[in-house]
Amino acid sequence: MKHSASRENYLKAIFHLQQEQGLVTTNALAAALGTKPASVTDMLKKLKEQKLLLYERYRGFKLNNEGRKTAVQVIRKHRLWEYFLVKKLQFGWDEVHEIAEELEHISSRALIDRLDAFLGHPETDPHGDPIPDSQGRMQVRRQISLADLPLNKVVQVSGIASQTTEMLEVLQHNHIRLGTRLEIRKKFPFDDSLEVKVSNRSPVTLSARVAKNVLVTDDQPPTERRQS
Amino acid sequence: MKHSASRENYLKAIFHLQQEQGLVTTNALAAALGTKPASVTDMLKKLKEQKLLLYERYRGFKLNNEGRKTAVQVIRKHRLWEYFLVKKLQFGWDEVHEIAEELEHISSRALIDRLDAFLGHPETDPHGDPIPDSQGRMQVRRQISLADLPLNKVVQVSGIASQTTEMLEVLQHNHIRLGTRLEIRKKFPFDDSLEVKVSNRSPVTLSARVAKNVLVTDDQPPTERRQS
DNA sequence: TTTTAATTTTAGATTTGTCTAAATTTAATT
DNA sequence: AATTAAATTTAGACAAATCTAAAATTAAAA
Secondary structure (H helix, E strand, O other), X not given: OOOXXXXXXXXXXXXXXXXXXXXXXXXXXXXXXXXXXXXXXXXXXXXXXXXXEXXXXXXXXXXXXXXXXXXXXXXXXXXXXXXXXXXXXXXXXXXXXXHHHHHOOOOOHHHHHHHHHHOOOOOEOOOOOEOOOOOOOEEOOOOEEHHHOOOOOOEEEEEEOOOOHHHHHHHHHOOOOOOOEEEEEXXXXXXXXXXXXXXXXXXXXXXXXXXXXXXXXXOOOXXXXXXO | OOOOHHHHHHHHHHHHHHHHHOXXXXXXXXXXXXXXXXXXXXXHHHHHHOOOEEEOXXXXXXXXXXXXXXXXXXXXXXXXXHHHHHHOOOOOOOOOHHHHHHHOOOOOHHHXXXXXXXXXXXXXXXXXXXXXXXXOOEEOOOOEEHHHOOOOOOEEEEEEOOOOHHHHHHHHHOOOOOOOEEEEEEEEOOOOEEEEEEOOOOOEEEOHHHHHHEEEEOOOOOOOEEOO
């Protein structure tokens, strides 16, 4: 099965929205893809015809098994390429997303399996997101949002939900990156902003908006995998 | 300047045909691209509008400076990726062409420059073809066709002109690959076939068709580079 | 130098993915 | 329950890249 870059982007976006929001709406998908709702509807019909999607007009949609499998393979490719770019080509973790968006659409299966081996079968990408293995299995991660973290509990940054350049700029400015250890010192109910202590630095203040998009784990990364 | 994959393929094909045949025809280009002459004409008009090509209807065409520069960058990407696939991912030199055809259209300049550095600025790809540097300069190679080689002169295989799977299969079967040392033992004028002694093996016979596509150098690879 | 053949180009159609504007359906409010 | 608002879909159009079939041009042969 060969899919166009555009189709793959739709599948990937639907997959991610399914995970986060449970149900996906045409508008949300259009926003995620930077396209228009009408275009989304057009594509949904095509994906349904190709049996990648369960869809009935006006009544919502979700990936079926085949669509999910394809989406996970695209995510696998994206994250392996990100890992390659950071670990082998010395890119910064905040520079690789755009490039991986292109590389993820290279179709060769042999390529990605050999790349995986070359990299030593990494389990998480440079943003802390789990990399599906060649069977589509992916680590389960007990991530919570920094916004939901109780006071004075030390955790490790394990993922960034919204990876816009603007967002990553804020984090970089505050010396927050994957693996950074931090804890919440104070919460301001007025605007839900937080005072956060990062490693051995002086405390910084993060807006609610930023905090919501910083994902943390209080655990060592677990090693179980489960079927996607 | 961003160009579509299709435009880049046209530029690359025109560049190669210019080198080999001197002048390029619509039919030859269509054949090289596996497309129809009418499609070529359509694209020529677009490339002319984008000022990558000198073209007048019915009167032939060739790349201008801008078009040549773009073509060379695509070739650079193609050959660096091939080198990466063979040297880092352990692909065979006869397996990488298709994959590099996709990878060559990834647009990031930073990516290709870092890949180049990661690979140690290689000068030739796994098929023996020179890799243009970041300025588009490329090694001059004194290659001649095996078909034009005199008897009993030991040379090294330095390039394969026609890289079809079928062709590469013949070469692999006869243990001929890049860097292989060989000499011609006998020429058969009847069909221009050759008896060739490969390294320390027993002699094999090659058809004129195959011999024409095997390129050899009698020299150490020269190190001058010249502007493309 | 006509005539014939080959090459190249145009004309019109098709596919993929997108858009705007209008219509339809569902959800929310009064 | 009727009305208004929001979300979604259809209808029709467009750009890119391709195709087939027919026309135009150039080259080759008689």
